[in-house]
Amino acid sequence: MNTLLLAQLIIYIILIQPITYITYRHGLHGLLGWGYLSIFCTLRIVGGGLGFNRDSTVAYIINSVGISPLLLAVDGVLHEAKTYRNPHLHKAFHWAFVIIMHMTVMGAVVVAAKGAAGLAGNNPTSTDTNLLQAGIAILETCWAILVIWALFALLPAQRAKNAPGYKEGSTLLYGSLIALVFIGIRVLYALVADCTQDAKLNPMSGELAIRVVLGLISELVTVLVFIYVGVRTLDVRKYAGVDARKSEDRSVENWA
Numbered sequence: 387m388n389t390l391l392l393a394q395l396i397i398y399i400i401l402i403q404p405i406t407y408i409t410y411r412h413g414l415h416g417l418l419g420w421g422y423l424s425i426f427c428t429l430r431i432v433g434g435g436l437g438f439n440r441d442s443t444v445a446y447i448i449n450s451v452g453i454s455p456l457l458l459a460v461d462g463v464l465h466e467a468k469t470y471r472n473p474h475l476h477k478a479f480h481w482a483f484v485i486i487m488h489m490t491v492m493g494a495v496v497v498a499a500k501g502a503a504g505l506a507g508n509n510p511t512s513t514d515t516n517l518l519q520a521g522i523a524i525l526e527t528c529w530a531i532l533v534i535w536a537l538f539a540l541l542p543a544q545r546a547k548n549a550p551g552y553k554e555g556s557t558l559l560y561g562s563l564i565a566l567v568f569i570g571i572r573v574l575y576a577l578v579a580d581c582t583q584d585a586k587l588n589p590m591s592g593e594l595a596i597r598v599v600l601g602l603i604s605e606l607v608t609v610l611v612f613i614y615v616g617v618r619t620l621d622v623r624k625y626a627g628v629d630a631r632k633s634e635d636r637s638v639e640n641w642a
Contacts, residue, residue, distance in 0.1 A: 390597060395434035401609055402427040408616035413623040415469055418484070419462025423612055426455035430605070449589045450502035450518060451495045453576060454525060456569050456608055460532055461487045463612065464562050468539055470555030470622060472546040483535065487528060494524035515583070522577045529566070529573050536563050551625030554618075561615030568608045575600040 405427060409420035433448035465484050468475060498521020504514030538544065539559055546552065575596075579587035586593045589601055 390594060390602065391434045394430055394602060397606065398427045398430040398434065398609075401613065402431070404613055404617070405609075408613065408620065411620045411623065412466070412616070413626065415623065415626050416463070416466045419459050419464075419466055420612075420616065422455045422459040422462055423609065426452070426459060427609070429455060447499050447502045447506065450576070450580075451498045451521065451525075453569070453572050453605070454491050454495045456565075456572075456605070457491050457525060457528055457532065458488060459612065460536075460562050460565060460569065461491075463558055463615075464532070464536055464539065466622075467555045467558035467562060468544070470551030470625060471539070471549060471559065472544060472555075473549055473551075474546060475544070487531070491525065491528050494521045494528065497521035497524065515580075519577075519580050522573070522580050526573050526577050529570055533566050533570070536566060549625075551622055554622040554625070557615050557618050558622075561611050565608045565611045568604045568611070571600060572604040572608070575604070 402424060405420060405424050409417065409424055412420055429448055429452045432444075433452055436444050436448070461484055465480060468480060498518050501514045501517030501519070501521060504510055505518060507514075536559065545556075549555070575587070576589070578584075579589060579592070585591070587596060589597060
């Protein structure tokens with residue numbers, strides 16, 4: 387029995403429960419971020435279960451592109467953080483960023499999944515390898531853009547310290563910045579593993595220590611960081627209505 391997959395299965399079965407509660411408590415403003423975090427945990431549970439069959443194509447695909455929901459979760463939590471830190475930011479501009487990021491990540495997933503499916507099949511080709519590498523490279527680029535987007539949110543023009551939800555929004559922002567560090571480690575691991583095709587780095591059958599440190603732990607720390615800041619901001623939804631009413635009283639909005 388693969389003890390790593392068993393551990394992954396048990397861990398995420400446990401963690402998905404508080405995440406589901408956090409998703410409910412954060413309401414519509416946090417649905418994107420926390421919803422995708424729930425999807426990530428679900429994929430890890432499914433991947434952990436299917437992974438006991440080493441020939442499972444689905445498990446290989448999930449392990450290849452399963453990091454994508456974490457990127458979308460960061461995107462969603464960052465949007466939630468910005469909303470509470472400064473409710474007067476231009477909504478159309480920020481929603482456009484969220485939509486473009488989601489479309490890009492989903493496109494990368496499709497490309498990488500097609501490549502992973504080919505590599506897991508009976509007749510893998512160099513095209514399959516190129517597709518997988520291209521998909522992971524796009525995800526790496528999305529991660530870099532999210533880092534810049536999160537750092538941009540720290541600028542003085544991006545905050546309104548008198549906003550009712552400023553403290554909670556800042557907690558979510560700082561949590562996202564910490565999470566991005568570990569997501570970066572995980573995405574870089576996937577990129578190097580796929581580009582080098584080194585058997586030791588294989589996320590399904592590579593060396594145990596590498597899979598634990600660069601795979602399981604980097605993802606687990608990310609999820610735990612989000613759970614921590616999510617619990618710290620359970621009551622943030624109560625500020626949504628207050629912020630909205632204040633926004634209506636302002637005649638001029640900031641664009642970024």
